[in-house]
Structures are given as structure tokens and as C-alpha cells.
Amino acid sequence: MALPSPPLGGLTFSLVGPGRVGSSLACWLVESGASLVEVAGRSEPTARALATRLGGQTAALASLGSENEDLLLIAVSDSALAGVAATLARHPQAKVALHTSGHQSAAVLHPLGPQGTATGSLHPLMAYPDILPAASAAAGSVFAVDGEPEAQQMARRLVTAWSGEAVEIPAESRPLYHLAASLAAGGVVTLLATACNIASSAGLPAAVGRGYLELALGALDQTRGLADPAAAITGPVARGDLETLEIQLRRLREADPERAALVATIARETLRHRQQRGELDSTHEALENFLDAFPRADKGP
């Protein structure tokens, strides 16, 4: 029996920016049947290593011409995108060009438009601490796409091949989309680091910090499949337990007033979620009054 053909079989592409995201996506493309033609980056050895691994050639950015190829993938840092697009526009490029920034919209690639390249973006809502070489890493992940119809069609084709989910995020929504993504990733990790700092300042052993990580992972897991993650918020504020909150927050204010203000702000946010969910009860006002004694982030020091 003949093997099924790979989902991206016959697709040709070049890559600019063989960093964590660019190298990962190039590996997934090749695993899905696509062929890498050229790789360009700032560091030639890095580009060469990827080209050797995946079977392409290296090129200088200024001379890269992907004309007649299906896709030009651009995975450079956000601040370099406009300059890289201007350089690439000196030569005819592929039918479609996609960048991987979450903050920038497809518009940053417009210099490539006049010569017939359809421009768009493909932002994986994933963390890349390093290169993720297997396409299975993308399964179930959401990818933000935008741009011209042909570019979005290409982006969606790749996402489908990797068993992800494509969601269109238009240009005007990009700043808040990316801010919220940073809050969901870096913001959550920052809070975990703060929890560990509070424990170590109180002289607690390092094992407690490891315990907080497991606790956080378990709490996040509880939100899986919920339409509103706020339904899984736990702790004294969610329970309306003012007595416990008072003891804990006063103790923190003695030791670290700035962090006490941060925790109070998060507690107010928890109350706001309870309110949005229609979970107001007799404890709400008392909790709000207690939290009013702490500085508000929007009122400055």
C-alpha cells in the first residue's frame, strides 16, 4: 500500500533568521515534506548549520532571491523586520512572505508587495526557549495569522499540517493581542518568581519554590477546557475569606510594602473576575474596603 503523501510535499521555501523560531519552523516544514532552498542570517555558521541539517544552501541577506519559490519565512527579531524587508525587496521574492512576530502586523513586509509577493504573518503562541525540532511540538497550539488572502491561505496550510489552530488577528488588535500573550507567559512566570522571592525572604527552604512551581502547573491545568479561566481561581480572595487575607497581606506589607501593593492589585483583579462572573456575595464590599488601604497601580505612589 502506498504511503500517504506528506501534507507540505512539493512546497519550496527559504528562511531569513535561523534563530529559535525560524529554525523550529524550518524543521517542521521539512518534516512535513517541504524543501528548504536557502537560509540567510547574520551569523553565517548558524545559517550553515541549519542548511546542512535540512538540506539547503546559505545566502547573504542582500543577495537572497526566493523568486519562483512558494514561501519566504522571515523570523528575525521584531526591531530588525522593517530593515530586513527593505533589503529583501531589492530582489524578486517568493509567492508568499510570512514573518513570525506577534507585535507587528503583515504591513511591515509591504516593501515586498510591489514585485508580486503576498505578505502576511504567522505568529506561534508558543514559547521557544530553544529550537523545537519536532513538528509534534506545535500540535494543539494557536497561531495568529494576518495579511493578504494568499498569504493567510499559506499560513493556514502550514498550521493545519502541524495540527495547530489558526486565528486571524488583524493589525489594529496586534498591540493588545501581544501584550496579553506576554502577560500569559512572562507575566505568569514573573508572579511565580515573586512568590519564590517572598518565600526565600521569609527564610523558607528552596524546596518550597519547587513546590510553588508544581502548584502553579496544577492550577493552570485546572483552567484547561474552561471557557473562562477565572472559574478556576482559588485562594482567600476567591473564597471571600477576609480574615486570612488581612493577616497575610499585613505581614507582607511589614516586610515588603511594594510587593504588598502588587498582591493587593491582583486581589482587586480577582474580585473584578468574581463580579464579572456574577459571584458577588456579602464578603465583596469588606474585601474591597480592606484592599483600598493599599496603593492602586493607576494612582501612582
Ligand SMILES: NC(=O)c1ccc[n+]([C@@H]2O[C@H](COP(=O)([O-])OP(=O)(O)OC[C@H]3O[C@@H](n4cnc5c(N)ncnc54)[C@H](OP(=O)(O)O)[C@@H]3O)[C@@H](O)[C@H]2O)c1
Ligand atoms: N522566542 C519565542 O518564544 C517566540 C515565540 C513566538 C514568536 N517569536 C517571534 O519570532 C521572531 C524571532 O524570534 P526568535 O526568538 O527566534 O529570535 P532569535 O532566536 O534571536 O532569532 C532571530 C534570528 O534572526 C537573525 N537576525 C536578527 N537580525 C537580523 C538581521 N538584521 N538580518 C538577518 N538576520 C537577523 C538572528 O541572527 P543572529 O543570531 O546572528 O543575530 C537570528 O538568527 C521574533 O519576531 C519574535 O518576536 C518568538
